[in-house]
Amino acid sequence: MAKPDYCLRGVSGDGSVKLWLAQTTALCEEGRRRHDAWSVAAAALGRLLTAGVFFGQNLKNESDSVTLRINGDGPLGALAVVAEADGTVRGTVGSPHLELPRRADGHLAVGAAIGRGTLTVIKDMGFGEPYAGTVELVSGEIGDDIAQYFLESEQTPAAVGLGVQIAPDGTVGAAGGFMLQVLPHADVKTIKQLELNLANLPPVSQMVADGLTLTEMGGEVMLGVPWRELSRTPLAYRCTCSRERLRGALLSLGYKELKALYEEKRAEDAPAEVVCRFCGEKYHFDPAELRQMLDELDQERFRDFAASLQNRLDTALAQREQQGEDAAPEEKPAE
Numbered sequence: 001m002a003k004p005d006y007c008l009r010g011v012s013g014d015g016s017v018k019l020w021l022a023q024t025t026a027l028c029e030e031g032r033r034r035h036d037a038w039s040v041a042a043a044a045l046g047r048l049l050t051a052g053v054f055f056g057q058n059l060k061n062e063s064d065s066v067t068l069r070i071n072g073d074g075p076l077g078a079l080a081v082v083a084e085a086d087g088t089v090r091g092t093v094g095s096p097h098l099e100l101p102r103r104a105d106g107h108l109a110v111g112a113a114i115g116r117g118t119l120t121v122i123k124d125m126g127f128g129e130p131y132a133g134t135v136e137l138v139s140g141e142i143g144d145d146i147a148q149y150f151l152e153s154e155q156t157p158a159a160v161g162l163g164v165q166i167a168p169d170g171t172v173g174a175a176g177g178f179m180l181q182v183l184p185h186a187d188v189k190t191i192k193q194l195e196l197n198l199a200n201l202p203p204v205s206q207m208v209a210d211g212l213t214l215t216e217m218g219g220e221v222m223l224g225v226p227w228r229e230l231s232r233t234p235l236a237y238r239c240t241c242s243r244e245r246l247r248g249a250l251l252s253l254g255y256k257e258l259k260a261l262y263e264e265k266r267a268e269d270a271p272a273e274v275v276c277r278f279c280g281e282k283y284h285f286d287p288a289e290l291r292q293m294l295d296e297l298d299q300e301r302f303r304d305f306a307a308s309l310q311n312r313l314d315t316a317l318a319q320r321e322q323q324g325e326d327a328a329p330e331e332k333p334a335e
């Protein structure tokens with residue numbers, strides 16, 4: 001049983017460097033298990049889930065959420081992760097059963113699996129238009145791409161390390177990550193020291209596998225730079241789906257598609273199965289319930305029709321009155 005996941009936030013003594021560290025073995029394994037992801041897909045999903053944690057920990061309000069989406073042209077397909085401010089994350093991967101040979105250096109070929117494309121970050125504050133920023137992928141290895149996002153979209157230089165180690169049995173053996181943000185008032189000596197530290201840093205997943213605590217990992221990343229811990233947050237893979245939400249998704253198919261589904265299921269005398277793409281949870285809707293949903297849509301269509309009919313009647317009446325007024329003077333000479 002892996003140690004419970006958590007995220008640690010820290011800051012340098014002079015406040016010029018912000019630090020995030022996360023141990024994510026259990027949540028990456030939960031994501032892998034939910035999607036039955038094979039090694040390269042599990043590593044890619046785990047890295048993005050870990051990055052999601054950092055974004056989630058940056059949200060201001062408890063009810064805010066952030067979505068990270070990677071659209072690459074590689075064989076892995078699209079990836080998406082949603083992170084909540086409370087430390088929970090969930091994600092989905094296009095082709096969980098992708099198999100690719102490892103790279104020459106022995107690492108999983110995450111960059112090749114993702115290919116070229118974009119990373120989009122969507123922050124939903126619960127009101128108004130969500131904020132979205134998109135950057136071109138640098139390498140598809142995810143860590144570099146996240147760093148690029150901070151540089152381009154938030155004008156903050158960042159260093160991001162994400163690591164997921166897949167055990168020989170295909171499960172996630174160790175996972176974690178770190179993120180450093182360097183603020184404009186950081187002095188050159190601090191920056192040089194951090195660059196040196198990162199160049200000599202063992203892979204994050206190795207440090208987690210070796211049993212280092214996040215405080216110890218922080219000590220490696222910030223070697224020679226005084227820093228202190230600000231907060232710790234427990235992390236978990238958790239989906240927020242519900243029967244009601246999936247019912248809403250079915251309704252959003254529209255009358256025509258839902259009717260086709262209803263007729264198919266009625267003929268089979270079997271329920272329609274809707275699978276949540278984030279957690280794999282299955283929800284069933286029997287033909288009678290589909291019929292009821294169609295009725296709801298039908299009533300809605302009738303209301304829309306009635307409203308538009310009323311509109312047209314009003315317009316026609318207004319036009320007639322207008323014409324009546326225009327016509328009135330013409331009638332006079334005929335008298």
Ligand SMILES: [Zn+2]
Nearest residue numbers: 239241276279
């Ligand atoms: Zn779900």
